[in-house]
Amino acid sequence: MRIGAPALATPLRGGYAERTITHAPAWGWLVAWDLLFNGITTGLFLVAAVCELAALDVFARAARAAYPVALVFLLIDLASLVFDLGDPLRFHHMLRVVKLGSPMSVGTWCLTLYSLPLTVAAAISVLPGEWPSLEAVRRVAIIVGLPFALGSAVYKGVLLSTSAQPGWKDARWLGGYLTSSAITLGCAGMLSLSAVMGEERAVAAFRFALGILVMVNLIPLGRLAADVRSALVRIYSPRELVGLTAVCLVGGTLLPLFFLLAGKAPGVLVAAALCIALAGLAIRFAIVRLPHASPWRTERQLRGNQGSVPRRQKTWST
Amino acid sequence: MASREVVVAELPQHSKPAVGSLSDLARRLVDPFRTVSPPEPRPATGFFTDTTVCIGCKACEVACKEWNLLPADGLHWTGNSYDNTDELSATSWRHVKFIEQLAERPSAAPVAGATSAFSLERLLQEPKDGRWLMMSDVCKHCAAAPCQQACPTGAIIHTEFESVFIQPDICNGCSSCVSACPFGVVTRSSLDGHSHKCTLCYDRQRDGLVPACAKACPTQSIQFGPIDELRERARARVRELHGRGVAEAYLYGDVPTASYSELNSFYLLVDRPAVYGLPDGPVNPWLSMKGDYLRTIGSGLATIAALLAAIWLGGI
Numbered sequence: 188m189r190i191g192a193p194a195l196a197t198p199l200r201g202g203y204a205e206r207t208i209t210h211a212p213a214w215g216w217l218v219a220w221d222l223l224f225n226g227i228t229t230g231l232f233l234v235a236a237v238c239e240l241a242a243l244d245v246f247a248r249a250a251r252a253a254y255p256v257a258l259v260f261l262l263i264d265l266a267s268l269v270f271d272l273g274d275p276l277r278f279h280h281m282l283r284v285v286k287l288g289s290p291m292s293v294g295t296w297c298l299t300l301y302s303l304p305l306t307v308a309a310a311i312s313v314l315p316g317e318w319p320s321l322e323a324v325r326r327v328a329i330i331v332g333l334p335f336a337l338g339s340a341v342y343k344g345v346l347l348s349t350s351a352q353p354g355w356k357d358a359r360w361l362g363g364y365l366t367s368s369a370i371t372l373g374c375a376g377m378l379s380l381s382a383v384m385g386e387e388r389a390v391a392a393f394r395f396a397l398g399i400l401v402m403v404n405l406i407p408l409g410r411l412a413a414d415v416r417s418a419l420v421r422i423y424s425p426r427e428l429v430g431l432t433a434v435c436l437v438g439g440t441l442l443p444l445f446f447l448l449a450g451k452a453p454g455v456l457v458a459a460a461l462c463i464a465l466a467g468l469a470i471r472f473a474i475v476r477l478p479h480a481s482p483w484r485t486e487r488q489l490r491g492n493q494g495s496v497p498r499r500q501k502t503w504s505t
Numbered sequence: 506m507a508s509r510e511v512v513v514a515e516l517p518q519h520s521k522p523a524v525g526s527l528s529d530l531a532r533r534l535v536d537p538f539r540t541v542s543p544p545e546p547r548p549a550t551g552f553f554t555d556t557t558v559c560i561g562c563k564a565c566e567v568a569c570k571e572w573n574l575l576p577a578d579g580l581h582w583t584g585n586s587y588d589n590t591d592e593l594s595a596t597s598w599r600h601v602k603f604i605e606q607l608a609e610r611p612s613a614a615p616v617a618g619a620t621s622a623f624s625l626e627r628l629l630q631e632p633k634d635g636r637w638l639m640m641s642d643v644c645k646h647c648a649a650a651p652c653q654q655a656c657p658t659g660a661i662i663h664t665e666f667e668s669v670f671i672q673p674d675i676c677n678g679c680s681s682c683v684s685a686c687p688f689g690v691v692t693r694s695s696l697d698g699h700s701h702k703c704t705l706c707y708d709r710q711r712d713g714l715v716p717a718c719a720k721a722c723p724t725q726s727i728q729f730g731p732i733d734e735l736r737e738r739a740r741a742r743v744r745e746l747h748g749r750g751v752a753e754a755y756l757y758g759d760v761p762t763a764s765y766s767e768l769n770s771f772y773l774l775v776d777r778p779a780v781y782g783l784p785d786g787p788v789n790p791w792l793s794m795k796g797d798y799l800r801t802i803g804s805g806l807a808t809i810a811a812l813l814a815a816i817w818l819g820g821i
Contacts (some may be wrong), residue, residue: 202604202606202638202776202779202780202781202782203602203604203779203780203781203782204777204779204780204782206782207689208687208688208689208782208783208784209686209687209688209689210592210683210686210689210690210691210692211683212680212681212683212684212693213680213683213693214680214684233809234812237809237812237813238812238816241813241816242816242821245821272677272678272679272698273676273677273678273679273680273693273694273697273698273699273700274676274677274678274697274698274699276533277533277537277658277675277676277677277678278677279534279537280537280658280660280675280676280677281657281658281677281679283537283538283658283659283675284657284658284659286656286657286659288654288791288794289654289655289656289657289681290655290794291655291657291679291681292657295657337802337805340805341798341801341802341805344797344801345794345797345798345801346681347684348790348793348797349655349685349790349791349793349794349797350655350684350685350790351651351684351685351686351687351788351790352684355684356788356790359793359796359797359800360800360804361797362797362798362800362801362804363800363801363803363804363805364804365801366801366802366804366805366808367804367805367807367808369805370805370808370809370812371808374812388821391819391820392815392816392819392820392821393816395815395816395818395819396812396815396816396819398815399811399812399814399815400808400811400812400815403807403808403811404808407804478684
C-alpha cells in the first residue's frame with residue numbers, strides 16, 4: 188500500500204481529509220452503565236473470594252453477603268448487554284461460536300461461565316441455617332469462578348481498545364484501568380457490606396485496603412489519560428477537562444480518602460464507596476463518548492440542532 | 506424470472522414446516538446453531554477501482570440499491586459537491602465521492618477578446634488550475650478483515666470467493682464489527698438492528714454473474730474479476746499513467762503493509778488516501794490485542810496483590 192502521492196504544485200482544497208473515517212458504534216449511555224455494573228459484580232466477587240480464601244474467619248460473613256449482591260449486579264449487567272444489542276431477541280447467537288480472537292466472544296463466554304459458580308455460591312450463601320455439607324461445594328464454586336470473574340473484568344477494556352475508533356484505539360491502558368477500578372469497586376462494596384453488618388475486623392482491613400487501592404488505581408488511570416490525551420483535548424473544552432480531572436482526583440480519590448479517615452460509621456464508609464462508584468461512572472461515560480464526539484460529527488450535530496440541515500430520514504419505502 | 510417462479514411453486518412439497526409460536530421459538534433457538542459444510546474454495550475475486558476514469562454518474566450506487574433491494578435514504582443536501590449520499594451506510598453499500606480541488610481566484614476577471622459574460626474563448630483561456638476527483642467507495646473486503654475477527658457470533662465470514670459476507674440471519678447487531686472497521690464501512694441499521702455492508706454480490710457471483718455495480722459502470726472504473734488478474738491489470742494501468750505524465754498515480758491496498766493486509770477491493774488514486782476519505786496508514790486493531798490482554802491481566806493481578814498486601818499489613 189503506497190502512501191502519500193507526490194505533492195501537487197498548487198495547494199488545493201476539497202476532499203474528505205477533515206472527516207473522521209470510522210463509524211462510531213451505537214454504544215451509548217447503556218454501555219457506560221454496563222461498564223460500571225460489570226466492574227461492581229466482578230470486583231465484588233474477586234475481592235470476596237480472594238479475601239475469604241485468604242482469611243476465612245474474618246471475611247466469611249461479609250463474603251456470604253457479597254455473592255448474592257454480585258449476582259444481582261451481574262443480572263442487571265447482562266440485561267443491559269442484551270438491550271444494547273440491535274436485535275436483543277438474538278442474544279443467544281453470542282454462544283454459537285467460541286472465538287478467542289474476538290474480545291466480545293471471550294467476554295460472553297467468561298460471563299456465562301462466571302454466572303454459573305456465582306449462582307451456586309449465592310444460592311448456598313442465602314440458605315437459612317448452617318449447611319456444612321454444602322460448604323465444600325460453595326468453596327469449589329468460588330475457586331472455579333475466580334478465573335472467569337477475572338476474565339469478565341478483563342475483556343471490557345480490551346474490547347474497546349481493540350477497535351479502530353478515535354481515542355479507544357490508542358487506549359493501551361483502558362483494560363488496565365477498568366480491571367483495577369473493578370477491584371477497587373469490589374473492595375468498596377465489601378467495606379460497605381462489612382460496615383452495615385457490623386463486622387469490625389473486616390471493616391478495619393477493608394478501610395486500609397481501600398485507601399491503598401484508591402491510590403493504586405490512579406496509576407492505570409494516569410496512563411490511560413496519557414494514552415487518550417489528544418482525543419480528550421479534541422472533544423472536551425478546557426473547562427470540561429478541568430471538571431473531569433476534578434471528578435477523578437477530588438470525587439474519586441480525595442473525598443473517599445477523607446471519608447475513610449473520618450470514621451468507622453457505616454454511613455460515612457458507604458459514602459466513600461458511593462463517591463468511588465460515581466467517579467467511576469463519570470470516567471466510564473467520558474470513555475464511552477470518545478469516538479462519538481469527533482469534530483466532523485460535532486459539526487453535523489450542531490447544524491442539525493440549528494435545523495438548517497435535517498438528518499436524513501431512512502425508510503424502507505422507496 | 507416469472508417462469509422460474511412457476512416452476513418452483515410447482516415442485517412437490519415433501520414436508521410442511523411446523524407452524525405456531527412454540528415451533529417459531531424453537532426455530533429461533535435452534536436454527537442459528539445448525540452448521541453446514543462450507544462450499545469448496547473458488548478463485549478469489551474482488552474489485553479494482555480506477556478513480557481516474559470515474560465520471561461520478563452514480564450508476565453503481567443505483568445498481569447496488571436496485572439489486573440488493575436497499576431502501577432510499579431520502580434526499581439530503583450535504584453541500585459537498587455532488588455528493589448527497591454522504592457516507593457508506595447500512596442502506597448505501599456504494600458511495601460515489603466527489604473531491605473538488607479548485608484554486609480560489611477572483612471571479613469575473615475580464616478576458617481579452619471576450620465580449621459576453623459567457624463565451625467559448627473565455628472558457629478556453631481560463632487557467633486550468635484545478636481538478637475534480639471522483640471515486641466509488643465500497644467495502645474493501647480485507648484479506649484479514651477486522652470486522653470478521655471482531656464478530657462474536659460468527660455471522661461475518663469469508664466466502665469461497667474470499668470476500669467478506671455478513672450472514673443476515675445470524676447477526677444480532679452487537680456492533681463489534683462497526684467499531685473494528687478502520688474504513689467506516691460496516692454500519693448497524695436502525696431499521697432491523699443488524700449490521701450491513703457490500704456482499705460483493707455473493708448471490709450473483711454464485712450464479713456466475715458480475716456484481717451489479719461493476720456491470721453498471723459505464724467507464725470501467727469499477728472492474729471485477731479474479732484478484733490476481735486485477736492486480737496485474739492495475740499495475741499495468743499505473744505504468745501507463747506514469748508514461749502519460751500522471752506521475753502521482755499509485756495503487757492503494759494492492760499489497761499488504763506492516764500494519765494491514767491487502768484489500769480485495771483496491772484503488773488507483775492520484776492524491777493522498779485521506780483526500781478520498783481513506784486512512785493514510787490503516788492499522789489492524791488486532792495487532793495490539795495481545796499486549797492489551799497482558800497489560801490488563803497484569804494490572805488486575807497487581808491490584809489483587811496490593812489488596813492482599815494491604816490486608817496483611819493491616820494486621821489480619
